Amino acid sequence: MAAPGQPANATDEIQVYNAAIAAVGQFTYQQHLNYVPLGLKDPPFPGGLVSNHSLNGTPEFAYGMTEWWELGFYLPFAVENQQFLSDAFKVRTLFVSPHADQRDFFYGLNLEFSNTTPRFAQTRFELEVRPIIGVRNKEWEFIVNPIVDVGFGRFGEPDFAPAARLARKLAPDTYLGLEYYSDLGEIGNFAKLADQQHTLFLVTDFKLGVLDVNFGVGYGLTPASDRWVVKTILGYAFPVPGSNERTGERSSAGPVNPMSHTSTRLMQP
Numbered sequence: 001m002a003a004p005g006q007p008a009n010a011t012d013e014i015q016v017y018n019a020a021i022a023a024v025g026q027f028t029y030q031q032h033l034n035y036v037p038l039g040l041k042d043p044p045f046p047g048g049l050v051s052n053h054s055l056n057g058t059p060e061f062a063y064g065m066t067e068w069w070e071l072g073f074y075l076p077f078a079v080e081n082q083q084f085l086s087d088a089f090k091v092r093t094l095f096v097s098p099h100a101d102q103r104d105f106f107y108g109l110n111l112e113f114s115n116t117t118p119r120f121a122q123t124r125f126e127l128e129v130r131p132i133i134g135v136r137n138k139e140w141e142f143i144v145n146p147i148v149d150v151g152f153g154r155f156g157e158p159d160f161a162p163a164a165r166l167a168r169k170l171a172p173d174t175y176l177g178l179e180y181y182s183d184l185g186e187i188g189n190f191a192k193l194a195d196q197q198h199t200l201f202l203v204t205d206f207k208l209g210v211l212d213v214n215f216g217v218g219y220g221l222t223p224a225s226d227r228w229v230v231k232t233i234l235g236y237a238f239p240v241p242g243s244n245e246r247t248g249e250r251s252s253a254g255p256v257n258p259m260s261h262t263s264t265r266l267m268q269p
Contacts, residue, residue, distance in 0.1 A: 012058040012076035012087065014201070014231040015214070016143050016165035016179055019100035019108035019132045022064030023240045030235040033057040039226030045155075049119045051226050055079040058090075067098040072112075078120070088115040096132065108132035123151030141175075142166050148187070157186040167203070175205040179216060197225045211236055 013032050022028045039051040058076040065071055072094065076087035096108030112128040114121075127150045134143035142165070149159040161184065167177025179201040185191035203216035212235035220227045 012056050012074070012078070013060070014179075014181060014216070014218075014229070015233060016145055016163050017094075017108070017110055017130060017132045018134060018141070018143055018165075019096040019106045021068075021070035021094060021096055021100070022062055022237065024064050024066060025242075026064045026240045027238045028062045028064075028235065029238075030060040030062075030233055031057065032060060032231075032233050034229060034231045036226050036229050038228045039220075040224070045122055047118060048122075049078055049080055049085065053080075058087075068096055070094045070096075076120075085117070085119050087117050087120045090114045092128075100134075104136055106132070106134050106136075121151065122155040123153040125152040126150065126156075127152070139169050140167070141169075141177075157189075160184045160187050160190070161197075165203075167205070173205070173207040173212075175203075177203055177205075179203050179218075181218070191224075194222055195224045196222055198222050199225050199229060201229075201231065203231075 011034065014034055015032070034056045036051045036054050036056075039054070041050060041052045043050050056076075056078045058074045060072060060074050062070055062072040070093075072090075072092040074090035074092070076090060078085045078087065090112055092110055092112040094108060094110045097103060097106050100106035100108065108131075110128070110130040110132065112130065114126040114128070116124055116126060129148045129150070130145050131147075132143065132145055134141060136142070145163040147161045147163060149161055150156060161182060163179070163181045165177060165179045167175040169175055181197075181199045181201070183197040185196060190196070198221040199218045200221060201216040201218035203214060205212070205214050207213070212233075214231075214233040214235075216231045218226075218229040218231065220229070
């Protein structure tokens with residue numbers, strides 16, 4: 001059982017943030033889809049969403065404000081027993097070290113405000129605080145997101161849900177790695193290990209035409225975790241205003257897409 005006030009076990013976004021953002025003036029789009037072929041059959045709280053056989057996702061829209069600031073907007077949803085369920089909306093503001101995709105050490109902070117519906121959480125409003133800390137070289141990257149979730153209301157205890165990623169670069173725009181997601185419960189009163197959520201994903205990142213793709217299969221390591229989860233993220237970056245469409249050159253610096261790992265030159269912080 002999840003801690004009171006926290007989201008249902010199946011989530012709309014399963015991603016480790018790497019501090020890369022859209023270029024200044026650029027719009028990006030990501031479609032998150034997560035399916036639970038074998039998951040928990042009991043809701044995390046009375047009336048909550050049952051994750052087993054559920055499809056969860058969200059369209060994510062983002063816009064690059066500056067070289068270190070990006071804004072985002074989500075419309076989360078779930079499909080349970082062939083019924084479409086809306087989880088209202090989320091807005092986020094993401095601050096990062098400029099040109100994080102070109103650095104060997106990078107960092108950032110994402111603040112995400114959620115307006116939730118009763119099937120997904122016991123508090124209507126929630127805040128996610130997601131620090132981003134990472135290192136990379138030409139072959140490897142390691143990223144940690146020590147996430148804190150806070151609900152506003154009776155069941156709004158602060159919850160610790162760290163995530164991490166270790167991946168190896170196989171080719172330009174192609175990575176293979178492991179991603180780890182957890183939910184330890186209320187800060188200062190962590191749940192017993194069997195009641196915590198711990199899931200390990202085997203993931204790959206690659207290009208499919210103009211799309212960036214992240215695909216992974218996760219296995220739950222504790223009884224409180226969904227046993228199997230399949231996740232997919234499809235990302236597209238709209239052309240940067242002022243870019244040369246024919247040559248692909250851009251007047252604004254920034255990654256092609258927040259999911260991309262296109263850097264071949266490393267910069268010091």
